[in-house]
Amino acid sequence: MALPEAKQTATEARLAALELPEGGCLKAARQAALSRVQTMGLPSRRDEYWKYTRPDTLTAAEVSKAAVFETGEAPMFDGFDRLKVVFVDGVFDADASDDLSLEGISIERIADICEKDIHWAKDLYGVLEARGQTPVQRPLAALNTAFATDGVVIHVTGTPSKPVNLVYRHADEASDAILHHVIKVDSGASATILENGPAAARFNKCMEIDVADGGALHVVRAQGRDHERRAATHMFARLGTESVFKSFTLTVNGVLTRNEAVVELTGDDAVAHIAGACVGDGDFHHDDTVFITHDAVNCESRQVFKKVLRNGATGVFQGKILVKEGAQKTDGYQISQSLLLDDDSQFLAKPELEIYADDVACSHGSTSGAIDEEGLFYLRSRGVPKAEATDLMTLAFLAEAVDEIEDADVAGAIIERLEGWLARRH
Amino acid sequence: MLEIKNLQVKLEDEDKQILKGLDLKVEAGKVHAIMGPNGSGKSTLSYVLSGRDGYEVTEGSATLEGEDILELEPEERAAAGMFLAFQYPVEIPGVGNMTFLRTAVNAQRKARGEEELSASDFLKEVRAKAKTLKIDADMLKRPVNVGFSGGEKKRNEILQMAMLEPKLCILDETDSGLDVDAMKLVAEGVNALRDENRGFLVITHYQRLLDHIKPDVVHILAGGRIVKTGGPELALEVENNGYAGILAEVDA
Numbered sequence: 001m002a003l004p005e006a007k008q009t010a011t012e013a014r015l016a017a018l019e020l021p022e023g024g025c026l027k028a029a030r031q032a033a034l035s036r037v038q039t040m041g042l043p044s045r046r047d048e049y050w051k052y053t054r055p056d057t058l059t060a061a062e063v064s065k066a067a068v069f070e071t072g073e074a075p076m077f078d079g080f081d082r083l084k085v086v087f088v089d090g091v092f093d094a095d096a097s098d099d100l101s102l103e104g105i106s107i108e109r110i111a112d113i114c115e116k117d118i119h120w121a122k123d124l125y126g127v128l129e130a131r132g133q134t135p136v137q138r139p140l141a142a143l144n145t146a147f148a149t150d151g152v153v154i155h156v157t158g159t160p161s162k163p164v165n166l167v168y169r170h171a172d173e174a175s176d177a178i179l180h181h182v183i184k185v186d187s188g189a190s191a192t193i194l195e196n197g198p199a200a201a202r203f204n205k206c207m208e209i210d211v212a213d214g215g216a217l218h219v220v221r222a223q224g225r226d227h228e229r230r231a232a233t234h235m236f237a238r239l240g241t242e243s244v245f246k247s248f249t250l251t252v253n254g255v256l257t258r259n260e261a262v263v264e265l266t267g268d269d270a271v272a273h274i275a276g277a278c279v280g281d282g283d284f285h286h287d288d289t290v291f292i293t294h295d296a297v298n299c300e301s302r303q304v305f306k307k308v309l310r311n312g313a314t315g316v317f318q319g320k321i322l323v324k325e326g327a328q329k330t331d332g333y334q335i336s337q338s339l340l341l342d343d344d345s346q347f348l349a350k351p352e353l354e355i356y357a358d359d360v361a362c363s364h365g366s367t368s369g370a371i372d373e374e375g376l377f378y379l380r381s382r383g384v385p386k387a388e389a390t391d392l393m394t395l396a397f398l399a400e401a402v403d404e405i406e407d408a409d410v411a412g413a414i415i416e417r418l419e420g421w422l423a424r425r426h
Numbered sequence: 427m428l429e430i431k432n433l434q435v436k437l438e439d440e441d442k443q444i445l446k447g448l449d450l451k452v453e454a455g456k457v458h459a460i461m462g463p464n465g466s467g468k469s470t471l472s473y474v475l476s477g478r479d480g481y482e483v484t485e486g487s488a489t490l491e492g493e494d495i496l497e498l499e500p501e502e503r504a505a506a507g508m509f510l511a512f513q514y515p516v517e518i519p520g521v522g523n524m525t526f527l528r529t530a531v532n533a534q535r536k537a538r539g540e541e542e543l544s545a546s547d548f549l550k551e552v553r554a555k556a557k558t559l560k561i562d563a564d565m566l567k568r569p570v571n572v573g574f575s576g577g578e579k580k581r582n583e584i585l586q587m588a589m590l591e592p593k594l595c596i597l598d599e600t601d602s603g604l605d606v607d608a609m610k611l612v613a614e615g616v617n618a619l620r621d622e623n624r625g626f627l628v629i630t631h632y633q634r635l636l637d638h639i640k641p642d643v644v645h646i647l648a649g650g651r652i653v654k655t656g657g658p659e660l661a662l663e664v665e666n667n668g669y670a671g672i673l674a675e676v677d678a
Contacts, residue, residue, distance in 0.1 A: 378516035381476050382530035382586060383504035392529065396520025
């Protein structure tokens with residue numbers, strides 16, 4: 001079916017501004033992704049899946065500039081014992097990065113494996129993304145697969161002694177970064193990936209994650225506090241039997257952020273937790289779009305999303321649990337809540353359940369509310385000033401999402417950062 | 427300590443006068459009890475004194491050690507030495523009880539220009555005080571009042587009072603929802619805090635709490651005014667004859 005003319009034109013304009021990288025072993029995957037984009041067309045406001053978030057600036061041929069933001073504070077996860085992999089405006093920076101060798105894990109650049117004819121990543125690159133295109137299209141992810149200029153392929157073979165920290169620095173106000181990572185976790189292996197930094201004026205990131213039977217992967221990322229950046233990120237995860245995948249995202253500020261997570265539970269007894277906490281102010285727009293497919297028996301999935309919005313900020317949540325026929329004993333939980341600190345802010349939520357098995361427990365809840373006045377008065381009556389009391393209540397509201405982080409040190413660092421950010425406003 | 431003169435208060439949202447010229451004086455070292463029938467304005471008095479929204483003072487004054495408290499924010503009143511033990515302590519999911527206590531103690535110290543308590547000193551103090559109130563470590567770790575029984579909530583109020591060491595303690599129907607054993611425990615906690623520099627205002631329906639917290643002065647509040655003041659024997663009179671007799675006598 002031909003695309004609507006406007007969509008066709010917009011898609012062609014964007015593609016014309018990009019160059020398909022030399023492929024090597026990823027050539028076929030890139031070309032297949034390109035034809036997916038051409039068939040689907042890039043998202044437009046009229047697409048149901050983009051009803052609440054305007055994709056224009058994400059799909060435009062020209063990047064909207066974003067001033068480089070000086071935070072005046074140490075980057076998130078500094079001080080952690082970690083293996084640092086640094087990208088500046090979407091380009092790997094070997095000098096700023098640590099030595100990539102670490103026991104139990106292998107890390108290579110996409111750019112390097114492209115030169116090889118055979119590589120394990122070939123069987124994953126673009127594969128999970130392509131699977132994630134049905135039943136809902138995600139053209140920006142296909143665009144990423146086709147045109148990603150950098151990224152890493154990570155093979156977790158054991159239990160590395162420290163997390164891998166992907167650091168995304170922003171240096172050029174007109175940078176347009178497309179990064180693609182592939183992570184393969186072997187049977188019984190386990191690792192933690194930390195991500196932080198604004199990355200670029202416009203950032204398109206795709207992460208494909210394959211967790212084999214009994215494997216575990218934890219991803220914790222922090223997006224913020226720069227405001228002008230735009231980001232569209234995708235996470236495609238496939239989980240084997242008794243495997244675990246947990247992801248948490250903290251987002252503070254950002255004029256436009258769309259984080260999509262597409263998780264497929266393909267082995268029995270697998271566990272997937274996708275959580276997010278965000279704090280937005282003013283022309284902040286943040287969209288969490290999650291699609292979890294249960295295609296095996298006795299799997300557990302949790303979606304926990306909390307948003308604090310003020311001064312006209314917008315939060316979006318589109319979350320779906322699809323339980324396929326035969327995925328009995330599914331335990332699916334989904335909650336999305338917003339704390340609206342004024343009348344101008346809005347939270348748009350579309351929670352969905354689609355269930356084809358008859359022996360499952362699935363629940364979803366979505367709420368919007370103001371700060372609890374009773375609680376606020378109680379704290380103040382004990383001497384806690386209003387601003388501090390509001391922060392305490394705000395942190396408490398976000399706590400259920402932050403609690404999804406398994407590593408206590410990482411959770412502590414996230415909370416500490418949140419406290420600092422909230423206190424700045426006093 | 428606390429001096430209330432001709433206090434007149436109405437609800438902000440509706441034109442309903444609740445307190446109609448209340449006079450009251452609580453001296454340091456004394457326990458004053460306020461008793462009264464439902465709807466007489468007992469809880470309104472405690473809320474107005476602690477600074478809750480929704481009430482409008484149309485006339486009169488309230489001072490704590492000479493300072494006009496009605497103009498102060500709730501947190502400023504707390505720092506000035508006022509404490510209200512809530513009739514219905516509020517549950518705050520996500521805020522740990524210990525965090526809450528430490529934040530409150532240090533916020534008050536800061537407001538008074540005192541040095542904040544170190545984490546270890548705070549911990550030592552809170553543990554000792556919790557122990558006498560039979561508050562276990564688990565209750566200190568849990569979110570504020572969440573999942574607490576009625577008795578646990580009230581004990582938690584007294585623990586806060588003990589930690590904050592206020593000058594004036596207002597106890598709003600602290601006996602409601604308590605069985606006899608829990609009431610004893612709470613009363614012991616309160617009695618332990620009695621000293622010559624601290625005043626108490628104990629608001630209650632029933633005389634039974636006053637068996638455990640012996641008042642120096644008893645006031646009867648009715649129709650938004652103190653209608654009778656006496657010694658502990660006044661509470662016994664209420665217990666035996668109800669409010670009807672006293673009110674008839676006042677009206678007459």
